[in-house]
Amino acid sequence: HADVLALRLVGADGRLVELDERRDPQALAAARVSLGSLGVATQYTLRVVPAYALERKVWLRPVDRLLEEAPALAASYRHFELFVLPFTGYAAAVAHSPYAGSDVVTPRPADDTVLADLKRLRDWLGRFPVLRSWAAQRLIDPQQTEHARDRGYRLLSTTRSVRFNETEWHLPAERGLDGLRAVIAEIERHHDAFFPIEMRWVRRDEAWLSPFHGRDTCSIAIHAAADEEHETIVREGSRICLSHGGRPHWGKLHTLGATELAALYPRWADFGRVRREFDPQGRFLNAHLRQVFGLA
Incomplete structure (x- = not known):
């Protein structure tokens, strides 16, 4: 969204609104992340770069x-993320760097295999966490690595079957590792957990409702898993991440309302003013957005 330079919106009354940084930079800053509440975007101008390859x-x-090394790794690579494997004592690092060559190396992704193995360990030894960790550390080969080379858009998009x-949740960069350590401790209190916990680093931007607004x-x-209880991770994850200054991802599960969100977003009131100007009758609001904006 930070690379959206201009937008055309259709308002609730059918009016066309053209937004760009020259005509109305504040409205554009509101519209870049607007949850569909300002209008229907029918056209946009996007900042692009030449196509590139990654390794x-x-x-x-x-x-x-890995948590000790993570800040330096995040600063060294174009993209860096890590996945903590619960009850194993291990985490996987995933790093992408620009690549000038043209050869393509695409190994078969191991994500689903690893996930299935973690679930088996949970199913077999979930009631015995010490034994579960002992077995995991003997089954995992800490020397295994994976290398891939391809066009950037192929390596940065992932199929999840x-x-x-x-x-x-998006935490201030300086509080991220403390938040992650607290999340790991909480997740490993629940012996039915097996999904990896992901952390990634994202640069700041200036969109008013961006979770990255004003801070790295x-x-x-x-x-x-979709067929297992998930209310605990939403509740406890929210509690921990809020205590570390986190903001929720708009497209994923959270339970916050307008009061909590207004405390997290410096331009929250400004966005509300723009939303009322664009859609005074609230035609673009659904039940969820009414809760988010405190109008339910």
Whole structure:
């Protein structure tokens, strides 16, 4: 959304509204992340860069060691994220760097296999967490790595064949690792957990309702299988991440209303003013948005 330079919206009354940084920079800052509440976007101008290739490396480290190394790794790579594997003592690092070559290396992704193995360990040894960790550390090869090279859009998009529920929170970068450690401790209190916990680093932007507004960010994603209980991760993940200054991902599960959200977003009141100007009758609001904006 930070690369959206101009927008054309159709308002609730059918009026066309043209937004760009020259004509109305504040309205554009509101519209870049507006949850569909300002109008229907029918056209936009997007900042682009020449197509590029990336090289991806995936490797394993003990959790504590990788968390110590993570800030330096995030600063060294174009993209960096990590996945903590609950009850194993290990985490996987995923790093992408620009690549000038033209050869393509696309190994078969191991994500689904790893996830199935973690679920088996949970199913077999979930009531015995010490034994579960002992077995995991003997089954995992800490030397295994994966290398891939391809066009950037192919390596940065991922197919997830296992359905899941997810809550994701965006914390100030300087508080991200403390928040992640608290999330890991909470998740490993629940012996039915097996999904990896994801953390990634995202730069700040200036869109008013962006979770990255005004600050560099660490994003923490907590998952549960679609056919298993997920209310706990939403409730406890929200509690922990809120205590570390987190903002929720708009497209994923959260339970916050207008009062809590207004405390997290410096331009919340300004966005409300723009929303009322664009849609005074609230025709673009559904039940969820009415709760989010305190109009339910």
